[in-house]
Each structure stands twice: as structure tokens, then as C-alpha cells.
Amino acid sequence: GQQVMQIPQYQHVQEGEDFTTYCNSSTTLSNIQWYKQRPGGHPVFLIQLVKSGEVKKQKRLTFQFGEAKKNSSLHITATQTTDVGTYFCAGDYGGSQGNLIFGKGTKLSVKP
């Protein structure tokens, strides 16, 4: 079945260091979404990427969608303690009503 692979599973960084998480699908995606879940919280939408090769920025966060629409990445520059949480990518393969396939997530911890 359709599956979205996400790595790494965990990332521990020193505050100020950069962080990147990667997602990969074996088949072409219609779009990919990114969510952040703080400890004890619920997933919160960050961004949606739709176009091949798309790059979007939100302050220190940079999101990319691959040319083949099979992979995506989230890069955080100069992490802060407020970035702590689990980052999920969620792939939409289209043709069904909002059925998102979530990656396993990358749990980010930031040491002050």
C-alpha cells in the first residue's frame, strides 16, 4: 500500500544548530503537508506543498517538495527551544477525500 517514509526518527540538537527531516514516497504524491505536534498536544498544520520543486519559507523553516513529487524536506535554521516537538509529513495521493498518509514523524529535542 501507499506509505510515506520519514527519517530520522529522533534528532537531538544544541540550540542554534540546524535541523532537517526528510520524507519519501515510492509513488507520486498529489501534495504533501507538514504538521507539528508539541508534547502532550495535537498536530498543528504548518504548510502544504503542491507543485513540483516547490520551496516555501516560514521564518526559520524551509519546506521543499521534490521535482518528482515523491520526496519532501523540512529544514529549520538555528533551532530554538520552542521548536521542540514531533514533525510529521503527511502525503496526499489524491483521488480520495483528504486521506492523508502520515510519516512516522521526527521527534526534535533542543538542548539550551
Place this chain on the structure above:
Amino acid sequence: DTEVTQTPKHLVMGMTNKKSLKCEQHMGHRAMYWYKQKAKKPPELMFVYSYEKLSINESVPSRFSPECPNSSLLNLHLHALQPEDSALYLCASSQGGFYYNEQFFGPGTRLTVL
């Protein structure tokens, strides 16, 4: 109002109990979702309602019964659950229609089955 509300926040039930989880949104969204999330795992889709009709049922056991009374409300009826059903149950909504874009999640109901 960009909020999805869920009640109750916590629920403890025995395997013979019947209980219901409730979800509400007032964003005019026409798609609503139930997810199950176990600890340290991603959300796992259970059901999708589109325009108040069940459009996706991800092979969920019949002890979970969804209901969408109107476009703003979503219920999940629980009966004869098993301890392995203990999890965080998340409700979400999205605009629906042609573009199923960002999903707004509620805070969840943390369910414990004894």
C-alpha cells in the same frame, strides 16, 4: 473561529461500557475526520465524513461507530472496547470540496479502556 473542540478530554471506560466522543467545528468545513493515535506513533485515519456522508472507513472494527448529525458535529460511539483501543482519539476538519487542504485538529480525547 478556527477551533475544533472535543469532549471529553479524558475518558476511562470498562470493556462492557458504551460511551461517545464528541467533536464540533464552526468553520464551515464540510470534511471531518476521526484519527487514532497511540503513544509515539503518527495519527492513524479511522473515518472520513464528506458533506455529512461517510466516505472512508479504514477497516475499523464495528465496536467503533461514527455519526455525523450535521455539518458541524461528529460523534464516535464506543461499545465493547478492548484495552488495546486505549489511545488519543483526534478529530479534525478541513474545507472539503475539490481541495482537501489543511486539516485542523482538535485537542483529542485520551481514552483508557480497563
